Amino acid sequence: MELKEKLVSSFLAFENSVDVDAYVHDVRSDAFKIFEEKGFPTKKEEAWKYTSLNKILNEDYSVFPKQENALEYKDVKKYLIHDIDTYKVVFIDGKYSSHLSQTTHDGIDVCLMSAAFSKPKYRLVIENYFNKAASKDSLTSLNTAFSSEGAYIHIPKNKLVEKPIQIIHFSTGNESALMLQPRNLIVVDENSHVQIIERHQSLTSNAILTNSVTEIFANKRAIVDYYKIQNDNSNASLIDNTFIKQKQESVASVHTFSFGGKLIRNNLNYYQEGERIDSTLKGVTIIGDKQHVDHNTLVHHIEPNCESHQDYKGIFGENSTGVFNGKIIVEKEAQKTNAFQVNNNILISDKATINTKPQLEIFADDVKCSHGCTIGQLDESALFYMQSRGIPKKEAKALLMYAFSNNVLSSVKIPEIKQRITKIIANKLGVSIGFDL
Amino acid sequence: MSKYTEDDLREELKTKEYEYGFYTDIESDTFPNGLNEDIVRAISKKKEEPQWMTDWRLEAFRAWEKMTEPEWANVHYKKPDFQGISYYSAPNSKPKYDSLDEVDPELLATFEKLGISLDEQKKLSGVAMDVVVDSVSVATTFKKTLGEKGIIFMSISEAIKEHPELVKKYLGTIVPQKDNFYAALNSAVFSDGSFCYIPKGVRCPMELSTYFRINQAGTGQFERTLVIADEGSYVSYLEGCTAPSRDENQLHAAVVELIALDNAEIKYSTVQNWYPGNAEGKGGVYNFVTKRGLCEKNAKISWTQVETGSAVTWKYPSCVLKGDNSVGEFYSIAVTNNYQQADTGTKMIHLGKNTKSTIISKGISAGKSQNSYRGLVQINSRAENARNFSQCDSLLMGNECGAHTFPYIEAKNKTAKIEHEATTSKIGEDQIFYCNQRGIDTEKAIALIVNGFSKEVLNKLPMEFAVEAQKLLEISLEGSVG
Numbered sequence: 001m002e003l004k005e006k007l008v009s010s011f012l013a014f015e016n017s018v019d020v021d022a023y024v025h026d027v028r029s030d031a032f033k034i035f036e037e038k039g040f041p042t043k044k045e046e047a048w049k050y051t052s053l054n055k056i057l058n059e060d061y062s063v064f065p066k067q068e069n070a071l072e073y074k075d076v077k078k079y080l081i082h083d084i085d086t087y088k089v090v091f092i093d094g095k096y097s098s099h100l101s102q103t104t105h106d107g108i109d110v111c112l113m114s115a116a117f118s119k120p121k122y123r124l125v126i127e128n129y130f131n132k133a134a135s136k137d138s139l140t141s142l143n144t145a146f147s148s149e150g151a152y153i154h155i156p157k158n159k160l161v162e163k164p165i166q167i168i169h170f171s172t173g174n175e176s177a178l179m180l181q182p183r184n185l186i187v188v189d190e191n192s193h194v195q196i197i198e199r200h201q202s203l204t205s206n207a208i209l210t211n212s213v214t215e216i217f218a219n220k221r222a223i224v225d226y227y228k229i230q231n232d233n234s235n236a237s238l239i240d241n242t243f244i245k246q247k248q249e250s251v252a253s254v255h256t257f258s259f260g261g262k263l264i265r266n267n268l269n270y271y272q273e274g275e276r277i278d279s280t281l282k283g284v285t286i287i288g289d290k291q292h293v294d295h296n297t298l299v300h301h302i303e304p305n306c307e308s309h310q311d312y313k314g315i316f317g318e319n320s321t322g323v324f325n326g327k328i329i330v331e332k333e334a335q336k337t338n339a340f341q342v343n344n345n346i347l348i349s350d351k352a353t354i355n356t357k358p359q360l361e362i363f364a365d366d367v368k369c370s371h372g373c374t375i376g377q378l379d380e381s382a383l384f385y386m387q388s389r390g391i392p393k394k395e396a397k398a399l400l401m402y403a404f405s406n407n408v409l410s411s412v413k414i415p416e417i418k419q420r421i422t423k424i425i426a427n428k429l430g431v432s433i434g435f436d437l
Numbered sequence: 438m439s440k441y442t443e444d445d446l447r448e449e450l451k452t453k454e455y456e457y458g459f460y461t462d463i464e465s466d467t468f469p470n471g472l473n474e475d476i477v478r479a480i481s482k483k484k485e486e487p488q489w490m491t492d493w494r495l496e497a498f499r500a501w502e503k504m505t506e507p508e509w510a511n512v513h514y515k516k517p518d519f520q521g522i523s524y525y526s527a528p529n530s531k532p533k534y535d536s537l538d539e540v541d542p543e544l545l546a547t548f549e550k551l552g553i554s555l556d557e558q559k560k561l562s563g564v565a566m567d568v569v570v571d572s573v574s575v576a577t578t579f580k581k582t583l584g585e586k587g588i589i590f591m592s593i594s595e596a597i598k599e600h601p602e603l604v605k606k607y608l609g610t611i612v613p614q615k616d617n618f619y620a621a622l623n624s625a626v627f628s629d630g631s632f633c634y635i636p637k638g639v640r641c642p643m644e645l646s647t648y649f650r651i652n653q654a655g656t657g658q659f660e661r662t663l664v665i666a667d668e669g670s671y672v673s674y675l676e677g678c679t680a681p682s683r684d685e686n687q688l689h690a691a692v693v694e695l696i697a698l699d700n701a702e703i704k705y706s707t708v709q710n711w712y713p714g715n716a717e718g719k720g721g722v723y724n725f726v727t728k729r730g731l732c733e734k735n736a737k738i739s740w741t742q743v744e745t746g747s748a749v750t751w752k753y754p755s756c757v758l759k760g761d762n763s764v765g766e767f768y769s770i771a772v773t774n775n776y777q778q779a780d781t782g783t784k785m786i787h788l789g790k791n792t793k794s795t796i797i798s799k800g801i802s803a804g805k806s807q808n809s810y811r812g813l814v815q816i817n818s819r820a821e822n823a824r825n826f827s828q829c830d831s832l833l834m835g836n837e838c839g840a841h842t843f844p845y846i847e848a849k850n851k852t853a854k855i856e857h858e859a860t861t862s863k864i865g866e867d868q869i870f871y872c873n874q875r876g877i878d879t880e881k882a883i884a885l886i887v888n889g890f891s892k893e894v895l896n897k898l899p900m901e902f903a904v905e906a907q908k909l910l911e912i913s914l915e916g917s918v919g
Contacts, residue, residue, distance in 0.1 A: 046509070332836055347851035350818065358857070360842040365833035365863040375816075375848045375855040 003057050003179075004039055007142065010063045014146060024117055024147075027131050031144035038138035047137075050323040050355040051294045056237045056263050059207045061179035063146075065093040069172045071203075073100060076170060079201045084416050086197075087165040089151040093172055094180045096149065100168075109154040110165055113183055116152040125154055129187050133215045133243035135269065140241045143213040147183035150212075155192040155222075164195040164414060169212075171236070173204025184214040188222040195225040195414060202236040213241045218250035220274070226254045227417055231424055232261040234289060241267045248274025248303075255412060256283040258293045259424055269298040272306045272334075279308040284405040284421070286428050288317035288349075297326045301334040310341040313405045316352035324356040326371070332363045341371035346378065346404065398429040471520045474498060477625050480524060484594045484628075487601060497614035497624030504618045510780040511809040511841055514749045517688045517723060524626040524659070582642070589634040590645055593661050596632035603634055607665055611694040611729045611757070619690040619725040619751075623659045627692070630661035635670035635701070644899050646675035660691040666701035666736075673704040673899055687712075687722045689747075695730030695738055699760065702737040703730065706898055707754075710746035718776025718805070721748025728752065734760030734789070741897045744771040744779060753811065755784035758792035758820075765794040768894040773806030773838070782812035782843075787820040787853075796827040799891045802838035809841040816853040823850065829859040832890055 011032055015025070040057060041048040069092055080088070087110045090100040096112055103111045109122075116122040134140050151167045171178055188194055202208045218224045230238060238261055244252050258264050270279045285293045299308040314322045324343045345354045358371040378400045386396035402425060412418045426432065468476060477498045481491040506516060583590050589600060597604050614624040635641055666672050676693075689711060697703045705728075714721025724747035730738040740754040756765030767783040785794035794814065802808040810829045831840035842859045864886050872882035888895075895903060 335836070345848070347848060347853065350851050352851065353847070353849045355848075356846045358842075358844060358859070360831075360859060360861060361839065362831070362833065362841065362861050363836070363839040365836045365838070367833075367861060367863075369861040371842070371857075371859050373844070373846060373855070373857040375846065375853055377851065377854070 003059075003061060006061075007063060007146075008036060011145060014064070014148075023123075023127055024130065028145050028147065031131070031136075031141040034136055034141040035138050035145055038141070041138055047296060047325065050321075050325070051263070051265055051292065053263075056207075056209055059177040059209070061177045061207070061209055062175045063179050065095065065175055065178060069093055069174050070099065071097070071170060071172065076100070076201075076203075079170070079199065080168065081164070081166060081197060081414075081416050081420060084164070084414075086163050089165070089167050091149065091169045091182065093170070093174060093178060094149060094182065097170075108156065108159055108161060109152065111152050113150040113152045113185060114148055116185065117148065122152070122154075125187060126185075129215065129217055130185060131215070133217065133245045133269075133271065134213055134241070135243065139211055139239055140213055140243075140267075143181045143183055143211050143241065146181045147213070150183040150185070150214075152184070153186045153188075153194070153196070155188045155194050157189045157191060159189075159192045161192070161194045164197055167196065167198045169200045169210065171200075171202045171204075171206075171208045173202070173206035175206065177207040178209075180208065180210045180212075182210070182212045184212070186214065186216045186224070188216070188218050188224050190220045190222065193223040195227075197227045197229065197414075197417065199229045200232060200236070200238055202233050205233060205235050208232075208236040209239075210237070211239045211241075214243070216242065216244040216252065218244065218246045218252045220247050221249045222247075222252075223250070224252040225413055226252070227412070227414070228254065228256045228266070229417075229421075230257060230261055230264055231259040234260070234262055234291070236261050237263040239265045239267070241269075243269045243271070244279070245271045245273060246277045246279065249276045250274070251278045251280075253280035253282070253411070255408065256281075256295070257421055257424070258283065258285040258295075259287065259428055261291060261293075263292045263294075265294045265296065267296045267298075269300070270308065271300045272302055272308075275303050275305045277303070277306040279306070280411070281308070281310045281312075282408040282411060283312040284408045284425075285312070285314040285316075285322060286401070286405070286425060287315075287320045287322070288428075290319045292321045292323075294323035295325070296323075299328050299339065301328070301330045301337045301339060304333060304335045304337070306334065307338045308340070310343075311408055312343045313408055314343075314345045314354065315401055315404070316345065316347050316354055317349045319349070319351045321352070322354045322356075324354075324358070324373075326357070327359045327361065328369060328371070330360075330362045330364050330367050330369060335364050335366045337364065337367040337369065339367070339369045343371075343373045344404070345373075345375045346401070347375065348378075395431050398426070398431040401425075401429060468523050470523050472498075472522070472524055472626065476524055480626055480628065484597075486594070486597055489601075489605065490597055493609070493614070494625050497621050498626075500615040501618065501621035501625055504615075504621055506618050510751050511807065511811070511843070512749050512751060512778040512780050514723065514778070519622070522688060524628075586639050586642065587636040588639060588641055589632065591632055593627075593630040593632040593663060596663075600632075600634070603665065604632065604663070607694070607696055608661075608663060609694075611696060611731050612692050612727050617727060620692050620727040623661060623690050623692045623727070627659045627661035630663070630691070632662075633664045633672065633674065635666045635672045637667045638669040639667075640670065641672040644673045644675050658687075658689045658691070660689075662691070662693040663696075664694070664703060664705070665696045666698060666703050668698045669700040670698075671702045674706070675899065676705070676707045689722055689724045689726070691726045691728075693726070693728040693754075695728075697730065697732050697736035697738050697763075699734040700736060701733070702739075704739045704899070705730070705741070705754070707740075707742040707744075709742065709744045709750070712748075713746045713775065713777050714748040716775050716804075718748070721777070722746065723748060724750045724752060726752040728754035729757065729784075730755070730765075731757045732760055732763035732765060732789075732792075735762045736760055737764040737766070739764075739766040739768070739897070740783065741768045741894065742770070742781075743894070743898070744769065744781060747779070748777060750777075750779040750781055752781045753783055755786070756794065757786045757788065758794065758823075759788045761789040762791045763789055764792070766897075767794075767796045767798070768897045769798045770801070770891045770894045771799070771808055771810075772801045773803070773808045775804040775806060777804075777806040779807070780809040780811055782810045784813040785815070785825060787814075787816045787823040787825070790819070790821045791823070792820055793824045794826075796825070796829075797893050798827075798829045799894055800829070800831040800840055801834070801887065801891070802831065802840050803834040805837045807839045807841070809843060810859075811843040811845075813845040814847070814855060814857070815845075816848040816850050816855065818849040820850050821852050823853045825853075825855045825857075827855075827857040829857075830890065831859075831861040832887070833861065833863050 711722035800808040816823045
């Protein structure tokens with residue numbers, strides 16, 4: 001059975017099984033209609049020109065996992081940032097694992113979407129924020145239609161959350177193929193500050209398709225730091241849709257580290273709805289094999305005096321494919337906007353491909369906007385210089401590649417993440433040197 | 438004039454009427470509106486074409502019927518009614534002239550108004566002109582000089598009769614009949630155009646040029662240009678357009694094919710100044726053009742364009758760098774004002790080894806216009822050591838216009854080096870202040886800055902054309918370019 005048909009027939013059963021709040025019910029039904037009408041995106045759509053979903057949609061995914069599975073902390077410890085104290089929201093095959101998680105209601109809410117949907121005390125927040133930032137494209141709508149579980153984070157006014165929050169999804173391979181649709185809602189009120197780490201990890205080689213949607217609301221002067229670590233195994237695919245709505249003077253940054261997975265598509269959308277907003281989008285992609293990573297970003301400058309900074313680095317080996325599609329829209333009212341976008345790529349294999357499309361759409365005249373994009377190789381003379389000083393070629397290459405991606409790493413504010421990423425990079429490049437020389 | 442500000446400039450731009458809007462009254466021999474196989478056959482018959490040409494057109498027409506208009510471009514307009522256009526119109530009194538004296542004086546006056554009277558051109562600039570008024574060439578000059586070198590420069594309908602082997606061999610090889618909607622339409626109904634062949638090792642001694650005009654009301658213009666530079670030859674080709682003022686939208690769908698064989702070089706320069714519509718966005722020409730060149734080994738094709746006219750422009754001069762060491766260049770200035778929309782850029786397809794391409798695109802938007810750059814740089818897996826540099830700069834005047842960039846970059850080879858950069862800015866107040874401080878008034882300062890902004894491209898135009906290009910920039914951005 002085609003995946004779409006399967007989803008269509010599952011929807012009714014799903015709607016009956018969950019306790020339905022009238023508001024959420026309407027949102028889900030409307031979203032489902034959109035998906036039913038549009039279906040999965042194809043290469044004919046401009047936004048999906050370089051990424052085909054065909055090869056991942058063929059699997060016979062089970063939409064609802066049948067049985068729950070438990071994991072021991074020691075088995076999955078390595079996938080967590082464990083050397084610092086953090087709040088954790090952990091899901092196993094889409095189901096919440098209270099055993100591995102550490103949530104809180106102490107001043108801030110770090111808990112579950114299922115609780116937020118069902119309990120009356122969250123009702124106002126859900127009605128004010130749920131599905132208010134998400135776009136109406138087919139995959140996001142599909143997630144909305146099936147939204148039932150995920151992380152719910154609400155930071156009230158004037159709170160500095162001292163510990164980072166980790167949102168982690170494990171899949172155990174209980175089903176031969178599994179489709180997950182986590183839905184996260186993050187609301188950060190005035191003057192508050194939060195750091196969030198998100199990771200999707202498959203523990204077996206069974207096929208996984210994750211279609212995740214995260215909505216983030218950064219209210220006045222809020223600061224949000226978001227880190228996405230994508231280092232999954234070669235049969236796991238991820239479609240990550242993130243929507244960030246910022247109010248005046250807020251600062252939001254998203255760092256995306258893509259090192260593994262079969263197909264990764266990151267849709268990252270920023271909407272600036274106030275003045276003097278700062279948005280940062282950064283990413284490092286290092287992939288090989290037949291992997292495919294697609295970064296699709298949108299920064300919508302709606303009000304004056306805002307800034308956005310984008311910096312995406314990619315290193316592509318073997319048969320891998322990289323896509324970068326960055327769009328900056330500057331509306332007529334958004335005078336004095338500063339919008340920058342850089343995309344640098346290195347191809348290290350003859351069979352690797354990079355497709356990049358940095359777009360600017362500008363309707364205001366008093367702006368500074370620039371984008372730059374390069375595709376090149378490692379500098380031969382720099383390599384020679386290091387080799388002549390006794391650094392073996394492999395290490396010299398690794399050093400250059402590390403230096404290449406360092407611009408992105410340097411703005412990571414949690415040292416433990418930086419270390420972790422550095423280790424993954426060293427691993428990826430097959431060297432044992434630590435880069436924090 | 439010291440109080441001359443950008444606002445004044447904007448005001449002037451808004452009110453500036455199209456200077457070249459006039460209409461020459463020459464009796465035309467026009468076909469009924471509409472398009473079907475009979476019309477295609479009739480056009481072919483009218484032009485006394487051989488059977489293979491008629492078949493070729495019909496093949497294109499059948500393909501066209503199945504195609505739909507492309508909608509991906511960043512332009513919005515009322516679609517032309519393809520059945521409401523007459524597909525053939527030729528000046529009625531069409532004798533074969535030997536000298537300019539015999540040419541319809543009214544027509545000559547037209548050219549004089551444009552400031553490019555044939556006599557003047559002939560005497561002063563040494564430019565051979567293949568003048569095309571409403572699709573049929575009425576005067577060809579300097580044919581003899583060119584003939585001595587073995588250069589063939591004539592209208593394409595003559596070439597079909599006189600050099601069928603060349604036309605048959607190359608026509609449609611670069612832009613196939615089914616390439617796109619407008620190319621198919623053009624292939625089916627093209628009325629005339631220019632044909633140029635430079636033999637082996639010959640350096641064309643003068644700039645070849647043609648002038649296109651849309652004259653008869655409601656007539657679409659479908660030009661077909663084919664330039665072949667044989668091994669080791671060089672040619673510089675100029676194309677310029679002006680069209681009379683009209684209220685209904687006119688359609689222009691041209692196809693240009695360039696073939697540069699081993700070691701050859703073609704330089705193709707365009708100044709486009711079709712009627713852009715009035716300040717309210719009424720009228721104006723739709724310009725949907727397919728231009729493409731093929732480079733064999735060590736060959737070079739250079740496109741230079743100054744786009745100031747047309748209500749809607751949809752144009753991507755491209756280079757297919759097939760041979761090793763071949764070079765493609767694209768230099769463009771696109772100026773849009775009032776309600777004009779331009780979606781223009783280039784495609785550089787790198788197939789051969791050590792191929793190089795350069796793209797310099799300058800967009801200037803004023804009034805309520807929209808100006809887009811859309812380009813593709815494609816490095817195929819066998820194109821070792823391919824190199825590309827692209828630069829797209831936009832200048833915005835006023836906050837009602839828009840500038841957009843859509844660069845597509847596709848690399849499939851690890852030795853590729855690609856750089857792309859784009860900036861958007863307005864004329865800085867500090868820049869103007871700096872000039873004012875040194876005694877340069879604001880008007881001149883703006884002129885200086887805009888001139889400097891587009892200098893890289895203007896410099897690429899041949900001397901004979903640079904003057905005209907400046908003139909057209911002046912009309913589009915009066916007061917800013919000096």
